[in-house]
Amino acid sequence: MKEKGYFLRVLKNASFQKFFETVNVVHERSGKSKLGIMFDMAWCLMRYGAGYYDYQIFNFYELNAAQRKTYVTRFISKKLNMYLNDLDYCHLFDNKDEFYATFGDYTGRSYLELTNATVEDVAKFIEGKDRIFCKMRDLTCGKGCERLNIADFENVQALYDYLKEKNLYTIEDVIVNHPDVAKLYDNACNSMRIITLLGDDGKPNCLYAVHKIGLNGSIIDNNCMFAPVDLETGKYLFAPHSGDTTLGIIYEEHPNTHIKLPGYQFPFVKEAVQMCLDASLVVPQIRYVGWDVAITANGPVIIEGNTYCAHDFWQLPPHTPDKIGMLPKIMEIVPSFKK
Numbered sequence: 001m002k003e004k005g006y007f008l009r010v011l012k013n014a015s016f017q018k019f020f021e022t023v024n025v026v027h028e029r030s031g032k033s034k035l036g037i038m039f040d041m042a043w044c045l046m047r048y049g050a051g052y053y054d055y056q057i058f059n060f061y062e063l064n065a066a067q068r069k070t071y072v073t074r075f076i077s078k079k080l081n082m083y084l085n086d087l088d089y090c091h092l093f094d095n096k097d098e099f100y101a102t103f104g105d106y107t108g109r110s111y112l113e114l115t116n117a118t119v120e121d122v123a124k125f126i127e128g129k130d131r132i133f134c135k136m137r138d139l140t141c142g143k144g145c146e147r148l149n150i151a152d153f154e155n156v157q158a159l160y161d162y163l164k165e166k167n168l169y170t171i172e173d174v175i176v177n178h179p180d181v182a183k184l185y186d187n188a189c190n191s192m193r194i195i196t197l198l199g200d201d202g203k204p205n206c207l208y209a210v211h212k213i214g215l216n217g218s219i220i221d222n223n224c225m226f227a228p229v230d231l232e233t234g235k236y237l238f239a240p241h242s243g244d245t246t247l248g249i250i251y252e253e254h255p256n257t258h259i260k261l262p263g264y265q266f267p268f269v270k271e272a273v274q275m276c277l278d279a280s281l282v283v284p285q286i287r288y289v290g291w292d293v294a295i296t297a298n299g300p301v302i303i304e305g306n307t308y309c310a311h312d313f314w315q316l317p318p319h320t321p322d323k324i325g326m327l328p329k330i331m332e333i334v335p336s337f338k339k
Contacts, residue, residue, distance in 0.1 A: 022052040025246075030061045037061065044068065049075030049339075057245045058325070059317045071325030076339050077311035080330070083337055084197070085307050086285040093286065093305045096135055096170040106279050108301030111172035114163055122163070123156040125171065133175070134168035147174060147219050175303070178295045180267050184254055188214030188221045191292045192229065192272055192300075195309055196280040198287035199333040204277040206231060207329065208314040211266055212292075213240060216256065225251050227261060228319050234269035236262055238319045245312045272300035279305070287334075 023041070027034050044050040044060055050073040054060065058071055072080065092102050097113035112125040126132060129150060136144035146168060153159040163171065175189045176182075184190060195207040209231060215224035223243035227236040239262045242249035253260050276291045279302060290309035293300050315325045331337065 019052050022056050026056055026061055032061060044073075049073045049079075051075070053246060054312075057248075057312055058315055062317075063323055067323045067325075070327050071315055072311045072327050072330065074311065076327065077309070079339065080337060081288060081308050084287040084334070089283055089285040090307045092283055093289070093307045096304075099304060100172075103279055103282060103302055103305070106275055106302040108296070108298075109173040109175065111170060114169045114171065119157055119160045122160050122171075126150055126156070126159070129173070131174045132171045133173070134163060134166075135170040135172070136167050144168070145220055175294045175301065176296055178267050178297050180265070181295050183257070184259055184261075184264070185214045185257055187217060188219050188224075189294050189303070190214055190221050191294050191303055192269075193226070193310075193313060194273060194276045194291045194293055195314070196276050196289050196291065197330065197333050198280060198284060200336050202284070204280045205333050206273050206277060207326065207333075209269065209273060210313050211236070211240075212243070213254065215243075215254075225249075225254075226313065227264075228314070229266055229269055231269060231273055234266045236264045236266065238262065241316050241318055245316060248317075250318055266295070268295050268300050275300050275302065 019041075023034050023037050026032070026037050030037070040061065041050075041052055041055050044055055045052075048060075048068050048071065050058070050060060050068070050071070054071070054073045058073075060068055060071075092098050096111075097115075100107055100111050110125070112121060114122070131147060131149050134146045134148060144167070146166070148159070148162075150159070153162065163169070177186055177190060181190050190211065190213045192209055192211050194209045197205050197207050199205055209229045210226045211229050212221035212226045213224055214221045218224055225240040225243055227240035228238055229235070230237050240251045242251070251261055272293045272295065276289075276293065279291065280287075280289055286305075286307055288307070288309060290306040292303040292306070294303050311326075317323075327339070331339075
């Protein structure tokens with residue numbers, strides 16, 4: 001019933017303007033008739049749970065039935081999350097202060113939750129620091145984040161008032177990139193997204209890992225670019241894709257630093273994966289997690305864990321030359337899941 005309710009809510013809130021815009025994009029890319037595309041989109045929604053963005057970004061218009069059924073689409077992704085993750089435990093990931101308290105062994109930095117903090121608490125926290133990174137308490141995907149220079153504020157009271165006014169209720173140390181990561185782009189913490197899944201046998205598995213890279217002055221790496229990383233060698237498997245997956249842009253080099261990207265050697269990948277596998281056992285009621293992991297000179301540290309994993313990261317056409325999605329691998333690990 002919950003799945004049916006979600007399906008109906010999505011249909012109710014669907015944008016017909018965006019739907020027709022997507023039809024136009026697919027028409028331009030494929031040359032197929034708009035009417036045929038619309039009927040095929042409707043079929044893919046009913047048969048594979050694929051929304052119109054799924055249809056576009058995964059190039060469903062080029063796939064046959066056998067290939068289409070291997071993809072984790074929007075509705076399958078939602079069903080998978082509902083099946084694997086106990087909502088009663090999601091707050092341990094969603095609330096920044098609870099996350100740091102639960103996974104403090106892996107975060108590698110100090111933080112302060114401002115809900116009950118005083119000006120004196122903030123003064124003590126910033127002592128000896130030039131900058132701090134600030135987050136809104138319950139937001140994800142980098143929304144509302146700011147990186148502040150302490151010297152820009154007249155005094156601690158001014159900083160405290162600013163944080164309260166902007167609802168920046170979590171402040172923490174600024175993460176410094178490993179030199180090999182900083183070389184690519186150093187205005188953001190360029191993090192890995194590592195997806196773990198606890199199998200029906202209770203054992204942790206790593207499904208996939210991508211490296212996100214900042215771009216064009218951004219202080220966060222979200223919606224910039226990302227590349228799949230080989231879990232054994234630590235090298236980029238393919239050229240990075242645009243963070244906005246609908247754009248389909250491929251970056252052979254970073255447009256700001258001009259470093260060649262395909263095959264780039266990335267440090268501490270095995271260590272980062274193992275850390276996430278270990279962390280995935282801390283709250284076993286949440287079996288399916290997308291971890292954001294920073295790579296520092298001293299090794300990996302966890303930034304946050306996401307209980308709703310973006311399904312587009314791992315299945316884009318430039319990164320899936322065999323045109324096979326992630327669902328078969330997931331079904332091997334969780335055979336009890338009924339899509």
